[in-house]
Amino acid sequence: MTVYVSLLGVLVGVPIGILVLITGTLGTAGRLFTKIYVSYFRGVPLLVQLLVLFNFLPWIKFDISATAAAVTALGLITAAYVSEILRGTLHSIPPGQSEAAAALGYGPRATWQYILLPQVIRLSIPALFNELTLLLKSSSLISVVGIAELTRVSQNIVATTFRPVEIYLVAAGIYIVMSQILLTAGRLLERHWARR
């Protein structure tokens, strides 16, 4: 469940993050929207955001499963961080590259498609994988709304076995292994691209 929720969170988060980033380049209103979006989701504790969302849906009488709500929340938050990461990378690409493209007769769309986006995605990989491990750990918080992910399951086992140390250490071990797998994957991918 932990893996499932985290992965879905990324799948929802990355495209929304790119959308948020692009919205930010579309005029004043777009910039304002992106600014508020990013600032809200980065400025409010994740736990509070989850609680807000979980109480918001019943409040507007909108009925979806707890899991779907959790995925939505994690996705929206991830999007905010993803768009910031991409924006940072975008700024790190020297403006000379766009200028060179313009001088060669590339249009704005072609510049984005062939020059900027491929670099941005490649350069962002380490930060994105890092974000993914954070998301993995954040997913522990959805245990508070009763979803049976790793932390919740271990809590339940502790409640019946009264062996908190062993159970929680095993849970921690599983989280650590998953984080390491993600970080290693990110590193390998980075190296793979660096070699070309």
Add this chain to the structure above:
Amino acid sequence: MTQHMVEIRHLHKRFGAVEVLSDVSLTAETSKVLCLIGPSGSGKSTLLRCINFLERYEAGDVRVEGELVGYEERGGQRRLASGAKLRQQRRKIGMVFQQFNLWPHMTAIGNVADPLIRVRGFSKAQARERALAVLEKVGLAAKAASYPANLSGGQQQRVAIARALAMEPHLMLFDEPTSALDPELVGEVLQVMRALASEGMTMVVVTHEMGFAAGAADKIAFLDKGRIVQCGPPDILRKSDEPRLRQFLQTYHERNDF
């Protein structure tokens, strides 16, 4: 015979498998200026850094005022000198780096005064007084309260010289002190160095400024590929028929005379 200020004998130094100094022997005399010249990568910096033991060497001797630097010898056995011993030796050897290496979080006067406090045990007031006097000497008393980031390269390098001078070294080492400077700032630093030489400071200077070497040096050593190819009075720059030195000077002139 009087003692040499620096006496280097059969020095060998390698980085991994590469021997960067092979069998270097050289002396620097008290109150004289020794210039080290040579192409990039010839080992000039390494040689200079062996003198105050910023680099360890494998074989040979480096003696300053007759005392082996960095090692202790007992019964023919050689081992690393203690940290305290090494620090005491370094106190009398001032060093000026190509990149200035001022500490950015301290003002100019702070940079000069702090080592006096930490190493020489001066009181704060004494240290400030001495620091100000030495800054005055390099013409920077007015900039005492400035942070390095707000000084020009030439000013930073003069503060770095003041920092080393304040410790009252018996010997000053300079590693390309003007190479990181814009051309118009080179003069002010060389001027300070010339003044220092005329006061009788013993100096070992790695430099690419042939004008300075020709004018201020008492002795010039030319290094190539880790060996001293030629060593002698400044007029070897004009008269030498050593082919490698001539070629080095040829390249130098082509680069500098448009």
Add this chain to the structure above:
Amino acid sequence: MDLSIVVPYLGLLASGFGYTVFCWLAGALGAMALGLPIALLRMSPVRWLRIPAVLYIEAIRGTPLLLIAFLIYGGGPAFGLLLEPLPAGILALALHASAYFAEIYRVGFNAVPRGHVEAAASLGMSPVATFLRVQLPEALVAVTPSMVNALVVLSKETSILSIISVPDLTYEVQKMGIETFASFESLFALAIGYWALVSVISTLGAAFERRVTFHIHAARSQ
């Protein structure tokens, strides 16, 4: 909407806010103090000092804060470590952040140019003096931006301690929401409150950053 229902809760909210700030500051101080020796061990040339530090950092960074809190609060008694929620929470927060702070310190020490240390050596400064007068201050300046950022993140993470019933702002607001049957409204107000708090901390942090690093940026005009 009737705001008057909030009035009886004002005292609790204020106390919750106090707990939030206290947990944040105490956790941050603990993590700063703990992170430095861990960073030094992590950079040690001695392998058997370095490896435990690496393992500690990776283990803590791989484990969610909530789980660390459960381990200390729920698992502590098994070691005779019977802590109230508040000290358990602060300990969890400090341990959690210490791994991140250690990495920040390490980056800071690596940012100190070798030449600055060599200059100290050439002047005869002892390793201790070099560390205290050159490496540490330069590293602290270099890490200020990341440190400020980490502190902002930490201020948000204190909310997680409400789950082990530390009576912080999140805890009190949740309770109020349930008792007044206005959970969503309360929580949304809480979100806005945190938003404001985090913005204030970020702004103060940025100002502090400018103060601390002013001397490494060349003056615009002279």
